[in-house]
Amino acid sequence: MDKHHKINIEYAKKLGLKSALIYQYVKDINADTKLQTIIEEFPYLSSEDVGNSIKSLVEQGLIEFDDANQIITLSTTIKKTKIRTPLNNRSNKIDKFWSPSEDAIEVLQRAGVDTEFINGLLDEFIIYWSEKSSALVSYNSKFIEYCRLKWAQHTAEIDTKSVPRIIDKNWRPSEDCLDIIKMTGIDDNFVLLHLPEFILYWKEDGRAFVSWDIKFLDFIKNKWNYNVEVTSKEHTYKFDLFDPYAKDKNKSKKLAKGNIKDLRKKYKI
Structure with missing residues (x-):
């Protein structure tokens, strides 16, 4: 069954559409809400969108976020709270010593990606994400996507540049x-x-x-x-004229042949 979410126009103008949707939802429930519940409630928003919206709402003092239990509640005060957001707790920049989990490596290997190729992409991946600021990013998932894309490009290049x-x-x-x-x-x-x-x-x-x-x-x-x-x-093509009496036994074949002979002579066929 399709879900329908209402939105306050004024909230949308002040907070932005995505943040307004989440704030309206939390406000209507008016109870502790799990982060995962919100992610599932809005399938058309990415985890990144949800994380950034929560961060913005917390900074404006509209909601509170309990990072330990991953619970969101409506703020009881209009003042900005000092509660740590998902981004503040988990650094918004990837650690320079980050490495993919064993599960992520296993997923890539099952997909046929070479281990040496995987290791060769690690530094490039870390540099890319160290320059980005995103909330609730699963670096393992991002790394799997990144490796699969690069591997597809790599194998396609090999196919088109084979040795003679x-x-x-x-x-x-x-x-x-x-x-x-x-x-x-x-x-x-x-x-x-x-x-x-x-x-x-x-x-x-x-x-x-x-x-x-x-x-x-x-x-x-x-x-x-x-x-x-x-x-x-x-093949030499012999042009002939249609003889209307060829299959008619009741007509004079002799007369027909004579007429055709004269026509051939006349038109030099």
Whole structure:
């Protein structure tokens, strides 16, 4: 069931939309509220948004935050309280000696990310987050996201910059290559028929290339065009005129043939 949250326009003007939503919620409940409850109550707000809003509301003396028990309550005074906020308790800057937890490392390893690659990203990650100020940031989660993104970029780069290779006798075009060939209208049997010729030629040539698919696309396209051209030259087309009496046994075939003969002579067909 979709949740609907009301908001006071005046609160929104003074506090900002996100802070106003949370303040209105805490005010309506008017009881101790767990931080996790608020995070779950507003799924369209990130943990960072919730943390920054709570920090702002605490600084303005509107709510109080019990960091030890992660509980939020409506402030009983309009004065600013000295209660520590999530950011004040947990430094808003990552520690320069920070390292990912064993669970985070395990998650990345299960995803196929190389351990040496993970370690190589650590310094860069720490520098990036040391220059940012955010509340309620899970650095392990952020590090997992960061590593996965960098790993995807790394593997994609490797795929596009492979070492050139000599063609193998068992080489076959990729599925993507075959799909492209099909889209050009070239028959599968034609492809299979000329594949051995392609492999034999490049085996004897001995040169290495990064992508054999590209070479094969050019080869099969030229082969197909040549085949179509040769086939068309081998056929001579004989133009004839329609004989309306050809299938009519009740009409005079002799007369029809005579008429057609005269027309052919006239138009030199």
